[in-house]
Amino acid sequence: xxxxxxxxxxxxxxxxxxxxxxxxxxxxxxxxxxxxxxxxxxxxxxxxxxxxxxxxxxxxxxxxxxxxxxxxxxxxxxxxxxxxxxxxxxxxxxxxxxxxxxxxxxxxxxxxxxxxxxxxxxxxxxxxxxxxxxxxxxxxxxxxxxxxxxxxxxxxxxxxxxxxxxxxxxxxxxxxxxxxxxxxxxxxxxxxxxxxxxxxxxxxxxxxxxxxxxxxxxxxxxxxxxxxxxxxxxxxxxxxxxxxxxxxxxxxxxxxxxxxxxxxxxxxxxxxxxxxxxxxxxxxxxxxxxxxxxxxxxxxxxxxxxxxxxxxxxxxxxxxxxxxxxxx
Amino acid sequence: xxxxxxxxxxxxxxxxxxxxxxxxxxxxxxxxxxxxxxxxxxxxxxxxxxxxxxxxxxxxxxxxxxxxxxxxxxxxxxxxxxxxxxxxxxxxxxxxxxxxxxxxxxxxxxxxxxxxxxxxxxxxxxxxxxxxxxxxxxxxxxxxxxxxxxxxxxxxxxxxxxxxxxxxxxxxxxxxxxxxxxxxxxxxxxxxxxxxxxxxxxxxxxxxxxxxxxxxxxxxxxxxxxxxxxxxxxxxxxxxxxxxxxxxxxxxxxxx
Ligand SMILES: Nc1ncnc2c1ncn2[C@@H]1O[C@H](COP(=O)(O)OP(=O)(O)OP(=O)(O)O)[C@@H](O)[C@H]1O
Ligand SMILES: [Mg+2]
Numbered sequence: 001x002x003x004x005x006x007x008x009x010x011x012x013x014x015x016x017x018x019x020x021x022x023x024x025x026x027x028x029x030x031x032x033x034x035x036x037x038x039x040x041x042x043x044x045x046x047x048x049x050x051x052x053x054x055x056x057x058x059x060x061x062x063x064x065x066x067x068x069x070x071x072x073x074x075x076x077x078x079x080x081x082x083x084x085x086x087x088x089x090x091x092x093x094x095x096x097x098x099x100x101x102x103x104x105x106x107x108x109x110x111x112x113x114x115x116x117x118x119x120x121x122x123x124x125x126x127x128x129x130x131x132x133x134x135x136x137x138x139x140x141x142x143x144x145x146x147x148x149x150x151x152x153x154x155x156x157x158x159x160x161x162x163x164x165x166x167x168x169x170x171x172x173x174x175x176x177x178x179x180x181x182x183x184x185x186x187x188x189x190x191x192x193x194x195x196x197x198x199x200x201x202x203x204x205x206x207x208x209x210x211x212x213x214x215x216x217x218x219x220x221x222x223x224x225x226x227x228x229x230x231x232x233x234x235x236x237x238x239x240x241x242x243x244x245x246x247x248x249x250x251x252x253x254x255x256x257x258x259x260x261x262x263x264x265x266x267x268x269x270x271x272x273x274x275x276x277x278x279x280x281x282x283x284x285x286x287x288x289x290x291x292x293x294x295x296x297x298x299x300x301x302x303x304x305x306x307x308x309x310x311x312x313x314x315x316x317x318x319x320x321x322x323x324x325x326x327x328x
Numbered sequence: 329x330x331x332x333x334x335x336x337x338x339x340x341x342x343x344x345x346x347x348x349x350x351x352x353x354x355x356x357x358x359x360x361x362x363x364x365x366x367x368x369x370x371x372x373x374x375x376x377x378x379x380x381x382x383x384x385x386x387x388x389x390x391x392x393x394x395x396x397x398x399x400x401x402x403x404x405x406x407x408x409x410x411x412x413x414x415x416x417x418x419x420x421x422x423x424x425x426x427x428x429x430x431x432x433x434x435x436x437x438x439x440x441x442x443x444x445x446x447x448x449x450x451x452x453x454x455x456x457x458x459x460x461x462x463x464x465x466x467x468x469x470x471x472x473x474x475x476x477x478x479x480x481x482x483x484x485x486x487x488x489x490x491x492x493x494x495x496x497x498x499x500x501x502x503x504x505x506x507x508x509x510x511x512x513x514x515x516x517x518x519x520x521x522x523x524x525x526x527x528x529x530x531x532x533x534x535x536x537x538x539x540x541x542x543x544x545x546x547x548x549x550x551x552x553x554x555x556x557x558x559x560x561x562x563x564x565x566x567x568x569x570x571x572x573x574x575x576x577x578x579x580x581x582x583x584x
Binding site (some may be wrong): 183186187189190191192193194195197198200202203204205206208209210211212213230231261265 | 380584
């Protein structure tokens with residue numbers, strides 16, 4: 001008789017705790033929206049990174065693979081957007097279409113041969129492609145204008161209406177992030193997503209059940225490259241400027257940090273991780289000289305107390321509760 | 329009618345001949361056991377049949393199709409599914425999700441279907457959920473449906489691997505030492521489960537060390553020793569075969 005309340009109560013708290021990281025990150029977003037100013041800019045960058053990291057999460061978190069070169073796909077699409085809108089009068093959407101096509105073609109060329117092999121060939125190939133694209137962005141000055149970069153890129157516009165205000169951009173990015181997260185969630189809860197998890201868990205077992213590991217790895221790679229391309233193009237339109245440094249190796253390092261701090265393989269991870277990691281340097285600005293040290297210490301603490309990421313914080317409570325239950 | 333035909337299958341590793349010119353015919357229906365001392369080449373033979381390693385020589389014909397050297401996923405797609413001697417579960421997924429993965433071959437839809445999530449896709453997902461639940465029930469794992477596979481005790485992991493393989497609806501199921509690590513109660517239960525699988529129309533080929541399980545479960549037995557097939561017949565015939573007794577001399581598990 002007392003069975004049902006004892007089961008539903010922890011169940012509800014668990015669900016509530018599960019929503020906690022979402023609520024916290026969404027709260028910061030709402031706050032930024034209302035106060036405006038600098039925080040709005042910080043949050044806009046964070047949201048662009050959410051898109052990028054969501055893609056990386058599909059490939060690394062769901063399918064269990066490694067890529068060090070997704071910045072290349074962001075760069076290819078971002079530069080295509082910048083070039084076509086400034087030099088050829090393209091509207092942002094068709095320019096992004098061209099950028100996406102270029103990024104996906106490149107991903108196919110890199111991924112097709114390397115993902116058929118066992119081992120870390122893809123990781124190495126992606127590292128190379130990231131560096132090559134960077135060099136091209138520096139050297140091909142007639143198109144990219146080298147280190148100077150391309151400026152005067154028009155803001156995002158839909159059907160002739162340009163979104164120029166910072167709040168407007170933040171709202172637009174919020175919609176994009178909501179859609180990206182929805183896609184990520186639907187992938188996770190599908191036959192496709194299960195096949196990716198299977199490949200991540202055991203390639204041999206997946207193949208024994210009829211799942212072509214190389215085909216699913218390639219699909220996940222292309223899907224994640226598409227997210228990276230979208231993030232790359234969003235960036236140039238939001239900032240209005242692009243240079244090689246924007247898509248440097250630091251982009252990969254930052255995205256990895258966001259993914260692991262947020263929780264790799266989880267749906268909320270990219271959102272939570274990108275928001276937290278974007279805010280941390282701002283919070284530690286007051287430490288001045290010790291800013292980097294404090295930032296590093298905060299990261300270490302996060303990884304010690306939430307090794308599987310902040311979005312799994314509810315399972316942490318669950319474990320603590322389970323321990324208590326065993327003791328009592 | 330023969331379901332699986334092995335024609336002079338040979339597997340060499342450098343100088344070692346792990347499977348030596350093995351020919352056999354597995355008829356449709358029933359349970360066949362492959363036995364033999366440690367290192368006899370049983371798992372290597374399974375790898376050659378299931379496409380995980382292309383044999384050095386010989387042919388494997390399944391349901392009239394030459395599958396020699398075909399990729400494992402394509403072999404699975406035509407109805408030959410295996411399990412592994414060292415359990416290969418998707419550890420982070422729940423028992424339920426593991427079995428759902430097994431339903432991959434008889435469902436459709438990839439990335440686009442996942443994103444659009446049409447009513448047809450939802451219906452198919454519900455069907456998968458139902459099928460998976462029935463299979464968990466069949467192997468007695470209903471109570472742990474939502475437990476991560478890696479946290480299950482070993483015996484349950486083995487059962488889960490079988491349920492997952494069954495979800496692929498194979499014509500021929502290859503089980504590599506399904507009773508390894510099980511206690512006697514679990515083994516008896518497993519024997520009944522395997523008989524039930526065969527009764528439902530899936531032909532079973534299993535590698536087994538536990539002679540009691542072999543005797544109570546198998547209709548036919550193939551004996552390997554140093555890669556060669558040294559005997560074949562009913563469990564009783566094989567047990568009394570002098571060559572088999574000689575191969576097992578000093579092997580405690582063969583003495584039974
Ligand atoms: N990949 C490999 N490379 C080299 N030798 C191998 C390889 N796989 C198996 N062998 C060798 O082939 C022989 C047969 O091994 P196999 O695993 O097929 O035996 P088994 O009958 O399954 O034994 P067990 O009962 O211990 O599982 C052994 O001598 C083993 O060392
Ligand atoms: Mg073996």
